[in-house]
Amino acid sequence: MVAPPRNSGRLSSDGQIRLLTKVARMYHERGIRQADIADSLHLSQAKVSRLLKRAAESGIVRTVVVVSQGVHTDIEEALEQKYGLLEAVVVDVDGDDQDIITGLGSAAATYLESTLTGSDRIGISSWSQTILAAVDRMRPLRTSGADLVTQLLGGFGAPSAQAQANRLLGELAEIIGATPTFLPAPGLVGSPNIRKNLLSDPAIAEVARGWKTLTMALLGIGSLPPSPLLQASGNAVSAADQGPLLAAGAVGDVCLRFFDAAGRPVRNTLDSRIVGIDPETLRAIPRRIGLAGGASKHQAIRAAIKGGWVNVILTDLGTARALLEPEA
DSSP states (O other), X not given: OBOOOSOGGGSSOHHHHHHHHHHHIIIIISOOOHHHHHHHHTOOHHHHHHHHHHHHHHTSBOOOOOOOTTOOHHHHHHHHHHHTOSEEEEEOOOSSHHHHHHHHHHHHHHHHHHHOOSSEEEEXXXXXXXXXXXXXXXXXXXXXXXXXEEESBOOBOSHHHHHHHHHHHHHHHHHHTOEEEOOOSBSBOSSHHXXXXXXXXXXXXXXXXXXXXXXXXXXXXXXXXXXHHHHHHTOSOOHHHHHHHHXXXXXXXXXXXXXXXXXXXXXXXXXXXXXXXXHHHHTTSSEEEEEOOSGGGHHHHHHHHHTTSOSEEEEEXXXXXXXXXXXX
8 A cells, every 4th residue: 555654754855755656656556567667767677676665664655464354363363362372273164063163174174285394293183073074175285295194092993983083094194195104993992901901012102102203283172072973983981981070170182181171181090091192292292283163162172272282273263252251
């Protein structure tokens, strides 16, 4: 935008102001190329470039960013400032849970396609509907987006749900040109001894060692009761176990690691039966991206952010606004 100069006292003469304004209007408002401006005004192209720079410095040219409808950078910045997030992505979507999952999946696909560096080592939740929706909407990358993709929680379960967990990992790895690493175990086993034996298996132990080298995690944020996908997998917390968790103040989980409203881990007997990443290793991953939304998950999402389980959040507009409201 060309405007009256705010620092006109710094300019040498009215003639100089006129030339600066004329060049600025030709370039910014009429879209004339610098070379053509130089020819028209009998100036060198280098001088036109210097005049345009000086027009910006003196306030004759001012930059105005016009925010497109459906883009909420002000809310994203407010979330980042309030919670100390690396990044917040707010998606303008509403409706029922499935509508929100679909909208978040589309946004997450675009986000991942544009932010993967090529050298990332990525861990993913095995039983996240939102991550599955994102992978379904991603397009194959022209160049490799990551070195490796691995499961953070056992991917075995009921046959139909296990197929989805394996497809999630396999398709994501293929789309971004990474090596897939499966965790060949259930996410939740029947006893601590079974877990101990599984983790001593060389193949599973190798996957577990690799968790310490991850640079990014794609994480679903769970609430109580569990999501339909997790319930169908056979890895969900039973109704009998949900009672003690709720009594202990649990409001949500990431990879079956439960936390309270302040984001603090809720220690419970399930921890010794989980075949998956431990809380300390998880929260040491540099970039932890939470994909979740919907009214039923407001409390769990807030707690996951407060507890450092995620430091990047991709969520819907309604949830973002709820996160900015004072806590009751």
